[in-house]
Amino acid sequence: MSVINRRWVLASRPNGQPALENFRLEEQELPDPGAHEILIHARYFSVDPGMRSRLSSDSYAAALKEGELIEGAMVGVVQASNNEKFAAGDLVTGGFGWQEYALSNGRGVAKLNASLFQPPLTVTTAIGILGIPGLTSYFGLLDLGKPQEGNTVLISSAAGPVGATAGQIAKLKGCRAVGIAGSQAKCDYVVKELGFDACINYKEVDDLQAAIAEHCPDKVDIYFDNVGGEMLDAAILNMNEKGRLIISGAVSEYNKSEPRGIRNTLHFITHRLRMEGLVVYDYFKRFPEAQAEMAGWISTGRLKFTEDISEGIEGAPAAFIGLFEGENHGRRLIKVS
């Protein structure tokens, strides 16, 4: 009872902004699961801006090869299992990419507690606020940022899934949360719906450094960065002494063949700043503790999230490309029909 799987693979490497022709939709016949294998039927998968760096052949060791499956997080249901740890019907999640089915030996597959995913916690949260983006916000802000009550926390891509969660956790910890986003609608969302103290629409300001200074009168103790480049440089000039810069993403850099980077490294000496990159998988053992705490915040209405769901695997590349044009609002997911 083999199945026909459709999956998106890398057709060619983008040079700068990714385009539709960089992706190819393939059909493959998947055999029945072998010994210890399971067959997962996708319900949803994610399209993530951070995946952009995997498409380039720079020195990043884990770059995708042409013809390889595009990476993404999946939540799905076990359709058939020869692995004693899983049974048909189990709800599971893992990094199984942009495809309809996945065969796995069980490694890297997390079985979800289905009873947890009751309203307001939908199954999609397993690859959203309770998945990698939300965990990135949680461990980045709390472990690297070490927020103290009264700190000012500045967050770029504030309306995106990572930034929105980071800002709300900052508020839960008694901090002032100031967002940076690319439209008035996004700014209204983070201030009025998520409770940020302020938000800067960077497309409407001439001098971002001055705008940050205006909205952060006590300067910035923690900068949670998803953008990099000029925005990171503007934040550096507004940091308090001993400020922490959390490098969670760099959406302004992913599509550049020559990165811009930052100019203001001298401020690291004069203001004894610390800048640290985050890979959330380093915290793998603490995921359940973080998910339980965040689920509690969600259930009591103290932590909100928005998802941006497109239907149909065919649209995945366009949905991905749109991320770099700022068109998404919330975590972007593909519902597999």
Add this chain to the structure above:
Amino acid sequence: MSVINRRWVLASRPNGQPALENFRLEEQELPDPGAHEILIHARYFSVDPGMRSRLSSDSYAAALKEGELIEGAMVGVVQASNNEKFAAGDLVTGGFGWQEYALSNGRGVAKLNASLFQPPLTVTTAIGILGIPGLTSYFGLLDLGKPQEGNTVLISSAAGPVGATAGQIAKLKGCRAVGIAGSQAKCDYVVKELGFDACINYKEVDDLQAAIAEHCPDKVDIYFDNVGGEMLDAAILNMNEKGRLIISGAVSEYNKSEPRGIRNTLHFITHRLRMEGLVVYDYFKRFPEAQAEMAGWISTGRLKFTEDISEGIEGAPAAFIGLFEGENHGRRLIKVS
């Protein structure tokens, strides 16, 4: 019994490389010490590359004003005291700048234990290896770098007073120490005299990134940086995951009106790097513990140092300018005649 003091002040701000006309030698008559004051007669003061950033009117709050005394560390002898904590003849150190005499209320003055400064510990070490440069190496490497036995430590300006000490402490902690310096003579010094495992003469390599890779086959766990810019970028691309970058100085940036900075910020995410700026005064309370440990290493021949001493206050600006031309070898001090 007033004294005539000669002192160097800022005449004009340098635009790029500092020049002799940016400095002016003034004479002033100093009154007798007032209540609680002491008069210090300088024996030596230091000319430091890090002082360059104090000459610029950028956003660094502590920039010197025109007409103000040029900053430097001094070791001297108390000539007269109205302060119960000090007596005539005491050996003292502090940040009293480029001048022959200093009047002080005693704040920021450290009284030295004269018995400590016996051969091989000369009085100059109080503003050298047991002063700010050596303490910078000590706390930067040990507290920010957290070296583990077997780590590879890369050090720029390896023949300078900070780098030379950092590399030797790395060796004392069981690490592989690889230097970067600007001449074969400097490289020979750090390898043959100080015991570094290797040294790259960056002026003789076409591709610094490749040269670092060649000399650091297990990649770099700790980069102790005194240079910034392109050299920092080349180091970033050679870091191991969870590598630590200690920003102690940025001699390549101080004289630029537009800083270069770094391009490779994406590596902070892919390799979860940490970059941190160091201000050694944050460790003020632990200075005696560090000085005692380093004095022990020096006395047993395990920690070496070189000083580059010019005689006469008149030559201080030229000695300072020469630092940026790489002409010094070891800590540069002025002996006050």
